[in-house]
Amino acid sequence: PPDPLQQHFDDTIARDHRVEPRDWMPEGYRRTLVRQIAQHAHSEIIGMQPEGDWITRAPSLRRKAILFAKVQDEAGHGLYLYSAAETLGADRADLTRRLIEGRQKYSSIFNYPADTFADVGVIGWFVDGAAICNQVPLCRSSYGPYARAMVRVCKEESFHQRQGYELLLTMMRGTEGQRAMVQNAVDRWWWPSLMMFGPPDGDSPNSAQSTAWKIKRHSNDELRQRFVDMTVPQAERLGVTLPDPELRWNEERGSHDFGTPDWTELQRVISGDGPRNAERVSRRRAAHEEGTWVREAAAAHAAKQAERREE
């Protein structure tokens, strides 16, 4: 006879209902979600670093306030996501340990350096733009806490994307040097941004099962295509050239054709050998160690409060 728990889970997925923390779920579903949500959380936290580097060097008070707010939002996203992982029985301290020991992944994109202030704009435009393409469908992901966390995350990402684009529009109205700086940042970030969506569908080992479970709603290549189609007209309006000689409109498909990212580079960066991997992880480790006294003080305070309640 069919297992009634499995049957109930399968029906929940088939009807597009949400799986909630107290529901029974297959162990593989739980593990896949912890893997994806933890990687996602780590990406938000590590992702504070490339732009965070510019907070002390922002060119005006206004730009500094915007950048501060944006980087703080990323910290908030990390926290919602760690909380979502905790609803699956994961332990946040354990996830952090795995990250700083290099045993869990985070997005490849944050292993590239932010060389100039134009990079802040391009990261907002490309990286947050790609995050929106990837994460809007995750608002309909089958696991309730993850899907709900994504709603607020996406609203904030869309502010981030606009602030980046607006910064670039301002720079493009500036001097010749500023325009060159924007084009240079576009040249460096374009291909790594396309790699954020993951390997091509044929080389994506997790896609089939994650799609069957409705964790993923679109394939890596579909979302990459969507990002290209969204970004090309924005590049035209801005007046920059995307560094891909094969990029052109395909009337028949109603989409842009584009070149192939360097997949060996993606593999290299994922496996720890990107331009800034070592620095990103060691800074995260240092921040964790420097925060030990805060965690200890918070735990001592909580214990005292609990003692008082008992009295």
Ligand code: ACO
């Ligand atoms: N950077 C680092 N690792 C990656 C990347 C990438 N750009 N793309 C794929 N990988 C990893 C996968 O995590 C997987 O490794 P694992 O099996 O050890 O976990 C492996 O490469 C093979 O990839 P897929 O089978 O395609 O993996 P998956 O189905 O998980 O798809 C994807 C990858 C699309 C990134 C998915 O996990 C996802 O949608 N995650 C949520 C969004 C997210 O994490 N965004 C972070 C960047 S955006 C931001 O923070 C602003």
